[in-house]
Amino acid sequence: MTRRHFRNFVFFPFSFLVVLITIIWIATPFIAKHYLTAYFTEHDKTLSIENLSVDFFPPKIDMKNLTLTDQTQSTMSLKHAVFEVRIWPLISRTIHISEAEIDGFNITVAQQENDWIVAGINTAQYINKEDIKTEENSETSDQKESAPWKIELPVFSFTNSRLSLSRQPNLTAPAELDEISLKALKIKDLSGEGLQWEGDITLSALVNQASLSLNSQFNYSPELINADITIDKTSLSIESFQHFIPAPFNAGKGQLNLDSRFQFEQKQVNGVVSYKLKNLNFSSTIKELDLELNDTDRVTTDATTLALTKASVHFFSADKLEASGLLDLQSKQSTFSQSDQTIQFSQLAFALPIDVKRNEQGLTANIENTTLEINDLLAALDNLDVDSKALNIGLTDVAFSMDPQEAITASLSSQIQSKVLSVKQAENTANYELFNLSNTLSLTKGKDILSAQNDKLSIDIKGLNALQGDGKSLSLETAKLTVEQLLADIQLPADNQFEPETQQAAPILTGTNINFSSQMLDVKMADNKRMAEWENADINELSFTQQDETFELTLTQLAIIGLTLSEALTTTKDEQALLPLSHIGKITIEDIAANQDGAKINTIVTNSLKVNLMIDAEKRIENLVFVEEKKQASLTPTLKGSTSPKNTDAEVIIEGTPDAEQNPAFKAPYYVILNTFDTTGDSGIYVQDNSISPTLQRSLEIDTLSLRNLNTQDKEQATVFELKARNGKYSTLTSDVTIWPLADKLTMKSELVIKEAELPPYSSYIANALGYQINSGQLDLDLKLNSNDGVLDGNSHVLLRKFELGGRKESSSVVSAGAIPLNMAVGILKDSNDNIDLEIPLSGDINNPEFGWTNFMILPVRKALYSVSSSYLMQTFVPYANVISIVQFAGEQLLKVRVEPLIFEAGDNQLNDSQDVFLQQLLALMRDKKDSQLKVCGITSYLDLGYETPPKSLDADTQAIAKTLAQDRSNHLKDYLVEQGITSSRILLCSPEIDLSKSSKPRVVLTF
Template sequence: MKRRYFRNFVFYPFAVLTGLITALWVATPFVVEHYLIAYFHQQGEDASIGKLSVDFFPPKVDLKNITINNKTQDTLTLKRAVFEVEILPLLTKTVHISEAKIEGLNLLVAQQENNWIVAGIDTAQYLAKNTENEPKADDTEQEDVSPTRSPWKIKLPTFTVTDSQVNLSRQQDLAKPVESDTFRLSSLSIKGLSGHELNWKGNIVLSALVNQASLSINSDFDYTPEQANADISIKNLHLPIESFHHFLPSPFDEVKGQFNLAGKFQLRQKQVNGAPVFTVNNLDLETQVDSLDLYLNETDHLETQSTSLTLTQSNIEYVSANQLSITGAIALQSEQSRITQAGQLIQFGQLSVKAPLDIKRDVLDGEPTLTLNNLNLEAQVEALDLNLNETDSLATQSTSLKLTQSNIKFVSANLLSVIGTLELQSKQSHFTQANQVIQYGQLNLNTPLDIKRDALGLTAKSATTQIDMTDVSVALNSLAVENETTHIGLSNLAVTMDPQETLTASLTAEIQSNKLSVRQAGNTANYDVFNLSNTLSVRKEGDTITAKNTQLDININGLKATQIDGKQLSLGAATLTAEQLNVKQENQQPPLLEGVNLNFSSQLLDSLLSNEKRAASWKSADFNNLSFTQQDQKFDVSFAQLNVADLLLSQALSDEKNKQLPPLSHIGSIKINSVEANQDGASINTIATDSVNVNLIIDKQKRLENLVFIKADQQKTPQSSLESSNTPREKDVEDTVNMQDPAFKAPYYVILEAYDTTGTSSINVQDNSISPTLLRSLEIETLSLRKLNTKNKDQATVLALRARNGKYAILQSDITIWPLADKLTMKSELIIKEAELPPYSSYIANILGYQIDSGQLDLDLKLNSENGVLDGNSHILLREFDLGGRKESNSVIKAGAIPLNIAVSILKDSKNNIDLDIPLSGDIDNPEFGWQDFLLLPVRKALFTASSSYLMQTFVPYANVISIAQFAGDQLLKIRVEPLLFEAKESNLNASQDVFIKQLIALMKDKKDSQLKACGVASYLDLGFDNPPVSIDDAAKDVAKNLAQDRAHYLKDHLVKEGISSSRIYLCSPEIDLSKSSKPRVELNF
């Protein structure tokens, strides 16, 4: 019974089941193959399956050598595919795929317009069916009342796809050519994949080619809706951009180049307060673009030979746009790059940027905040060339920039902070703008940064800033500057600005510059060394600007300047120091300048008007303890002492014969002590000069040859006349007084306590305008001045002079004068001893008309003035004083003023001296008063008075021939030679003329050097007229002239017969005198 039951209920059912399963196992491959082939036949394709194996225990499908063909090409080929599923895990709702592998899959996918054709099958047919089966919009949705079920799980220990390829062709517009792409999957490996619903984890390894692009990715991932983790490694991403042109929009579809990417990172995502937070850890990324050539449009172009960007050890946390943090390091390298935009060009040979990253963006106090911590940026560019337009460009051989230990915090434009150190190095840089060029060999900048802006304002600090420049060249429109080296050091720099825009700045500066030259419009200037150091503070508050400069120290060496007109200036060295130098300006008023304790020193100054003319030079000059204030026209200045050594003024370096002339003035030293001055006047304690030498070189045109400040043709020849060209009149004086401005301001006053000249001083004169040339030297032994005060009218000034001319001539003068008295008030005495007069003969000959043959002068002049009234006495002693004839004639007698040398001899005493004592008096308020007349006319009058009686007696024997008259204030004698009268129509001599003729013969015999000129004159009486006619005819003229000529001839013949040489008698052309008082005569003149 038991066997029967077993056989019926166990054995036979199991046998049947086994048979069925075996039948299914045997038939399934054939059935599947049949239906697959039939399906593809329906799609118009041929299908072949090399082998199809299906196992049930465990379930496994193994396909080999599948080929789908559409009569023209294979649309799908598969070398092998294996899938195996374990049975027992299914009981726990787990699909465990123990084996999954695809090998040698080749798939053809095509897109035509909006239809996709996969392996020759048009998917549009299935999309249409799905659309028909979709429920209508107004269908009532059924409520899902199914009970909650546990989800199915999937486990895939390993899945590989190898040696597979997808060929994609796209033709969205049938009028355009087909675009083809190839996706080659060298290998795809998925390991440890498991999950359910949205929870998954596993490992993916991918190696593929897309067209010519290669990609390798390795990733471990673990994803849940609450968090996600992924470790991703990208290796050897190589992308030739040309192979993706058809995927890129215009204008990027024309780009050329290659893109490479490699890197690894860990991606984390989690939910915080319902918002996703993304974290990227251990990011190492290397990107590189080679041979990039990109045209954005006709004017914008980018190309680079090689550019790489590297991120290392980076971490990124992203919460939102306002909450972000980045740490790590970034490096950028670019070679042979060129960027063009709208006519602007930038290109460089190499660019390098390196920087650690510590960037944080967060929300603090309701404000988004960006923070960069521990920033160490290194950037370098080689062979940079930037062209902004046709005229503006920048080029540099090498430039590097470093930011070290920097921290930057940015909230808004009104809330930021920057701390760090900036280093800049640039070599061989060149800037051009509109034909203006700036270039330098090297620039180094090093400065710490501490900048802060908050609600209290802006502050900027820098402990030490160093700037070094070499080979600087600046070429502007009309200015060129060249500088060999410059060093600028700034320390304790501090700048603050409060919300009311009150600006305060302070710094300590040190500048060192070597070999600088400046050229502008033909003018040049250069120096060898320039040094400056100072402490400066500036404050701007509203309309008030204040600048305070303390501890100023300026030094310059080797300064030279040349103007286009030939003027030159050179300075060996100069130093200026100042305890304080301040500027203050309020409400657009003129600035107030203030200086305290300024000290200046200089050496070797030389100022030239041209290569042939020196204006001034000195060996050294300095002043000390100078203080001043100045605002607009008002100023106040004082200093302790001014010293000038070896001062030279006005020197002609060469004349026409290339001979160097002595300077107009040379002063060994000048010392000025205790000076106080303002806009109204100056007060000086003492002035001392040592070894003052003045050289007056006068040329033949009476011009100073060594006066170089005025051109020779601009110097006026001095007038020799003693008389004023314009005699003042009383009315002129009255008009001047009446027209005086009632608001007249007193002139600039001068107060000088003492002036002294020491050492060997002299005045040297060389006058080439006279013959022989005058060479004289006045050696000054003493020259002093005391108590000069043009402010106090009661203060007397005392002037003392002691000088010597040669070995024996002495000049001594003492003057006491009240400069500010209403009218001239003074006491003076002048003493001259043993002054030789012949050297000055030419001056007297030019002025008075006499030559000095010999003579020596002693003068004792005492002259006082009380309120403009002069009173004094001049005692003159002339030793061996002899005057020659007039300069223009050798005649003893000549019509006009009689020469005084004829009478001077009568004034001499037994020692051959002339001793004159001349009183002096006058009133300078008299409009006809003149100093030349006041001093010289008394001398002339004394000589004339003493000699006039002698002259009268001398010519008494010849009274019929010579008449003498006094005129011009009894200071001149007028000599007149009377004419020889004739009867009308007569030419022969007669008895009535005997007395006249005898005296004429005696005079000529007595004065043997005299010469006589005889001119015959005919009167209207000779022509028979009783009254002068209006005119006469030519015949009458001839008769009259012949008659006049005969009269002169008869007179000459008679004088010759009496023993007078014919060579002493001259006849002139006959004349006709038709005046009413005319008489027949012969005019005589000596």
């Protein structure tokens, strides 16, 4: 190439190009400013740019201090912006932005109805143009796409910028103002080609007063998305977003602090998308929250923190996922209120580790250790108030699995501790100081059965108190329950659903090795009525199995120490305390086996058994608190035949009734088998009866009280009862009874021996039967009584020492009473030592409807007394045989004095010679019994009126005649006795009477 050629084809073109580029480079800023200024001037805006620099080698734009203003204020400003692109990468279709920076960019945006005004320019004017461009772009998109360009951006910074947003969708409402401040937005190592991008983004911004900080590294492609995201120093307040929040939530207050870091991965393999979230550490704290949910619901909290750490989630599909992590919730001074219901607490802490997997083998979940702690809990709900000082719940080794056939297996171990809890419901209250529970629970659900198993259950409670509104109360110092195993097996219906109408087997419940102990139990019906109290109670090795009404139970030992039953308490200092109905120093029951048909007990031992019977003036048991006073039945014993069915009855009914199995009205008796019952220690019975005068106060000290071989299942088994007791120092009672309780009719052998029993204290109880009070006397009784199939046979040897009955012994009282008094008979029977010695045979058939135990015991004594003394009494009244006759009646158990009437001739009212013997004996009796008074009643018979048979009625005149006749007979007899020296005041006349009975006779009836 010649020099001319070089100059014409190289130098000059190159020089021209350099000059042209230089001119463009120098002119471009001015041209750009000119057109930009002209554009904004058309919109009544003023644009100023302090410096605008455009470079071509390499391409670079540098702008400083751009300001866009309208008549009143700045609508957009830019402190500094620079963009630089490298040229050489363009050859390889790569846009490499070597430098990109925006600093101090401020812009105002306003929404007015449907118009958006950006930097003071209404964008509505560009809508049509945008539509045209969209159509052009759609046509271009139909052409074949070329290879995508690659973009590289090593660093991009967007700092100290602000967006002022004003929204006024409705011009009648005030505008809503928001300000978004971008402290820093940095993008590093951003590169992408087509749909594949990667880079690092850091963001720090303010929205109103809310701060946001974000850092993310991402890698994006259609097949794989990876992102490492960090959110920290983020603080959001409700006040900053009030106009974005719907009512009534926008009236709330509070601040949310958010910190989070996680890695996100989205992968697509063979058209299947999976999501993975790993290394998730999330923490959110709400402070000073006061939020109204609606007109009645409100939530407040001083500080609540929710944290999720070391978490990961891998989601393949709804049927395949994995999740793990630790969820932690902390809350302080929080309140939830709804209408008149409120729940609040000072502190709540909840920690939940999560490990969940679901795949083609089923669903599994494992939780290593979960804790819940609530302090100072207060709950005021409908008719329920709860106050808890501290509640701690811990769950360990939680495991759950479900296979594709929905067979379920679950297990967990739990620890629950509650301190100082009180509950109030209406007028009922309950509280305790400490409650502890620990157990291991497992659940298995198969195709046709559901099993729940509870192992190593332990429950402790201290300081329990409960009070009902009706005055009933319970207090318990300590109690502990341990259970080795509880098992429930539930048969599922064919469709594996629980429906009440579905016919299915009843659940099977099983308990193994249950132990219970308690101290200081006190149960009251009211402040002045104690139902039961004990110092200590233990249940050892209780096991049971139950299905519907069928059950089996075994118990090694039941022991209660210091048991008090039914005690009337004093409410004031002036009241005198009553003894409890029963107090047992210790009761021990060993080796119990029971089922729905009966119970077997090996031994029962009571130590220091005390029974106190306190009877008030109305014959009510004062220290019996289980029954209201007005409902207490009479204490008078009424012994009747038993109406309880026996085994023979059951056999007859079952064998004789074809549909007995379908008829549930009859059930065979519940059998009881007791090998041994003993009472030891200082035992006794005390009776205080204020219903009699003088008050009875007697104590019976028990030396021996035992029962052997009680068996209501074996007809051939005899039961032996033995009693040895003392009353005071000298009176003793011994009883030995052998009875066959299952015999069809009463079968027994018994012997009762009483020595030196003082009788006066019991006078009031037997006064009605004897007819007299007992003034003195001592009893020795040797009773042998046997029964064979209900037929009683026995003998009673009775020795009465110095036996004296109250009442007068004069003969006049005998005549006045009409019956021979028992005290007279007693006096007749005494020997030279003032004793009465009787042998009394006893016999009777208890199956006889007329048989009664009272008559069986008392009447033989009366009969013995009267039988021995009857001959003497007959001789006593021989001189007055025409006037007085002795009648023996009531099975020869009573003697009665009967005064014969004075008989008249029909129609006669005068005394005659035929009556002389009667009148002389009557006159002698009146002179002998000077204290007696005689009642004289004249009676007219139908014979006096001339009738052969008694008429149905009499007219008034006939009645007057008849009564006059009867009255004359009474007058004439009184006149005779007065003429013979009998004081007239001793002779009492009664109203005349008419006797129309068929056997009536004209007479005067005499009564002493």
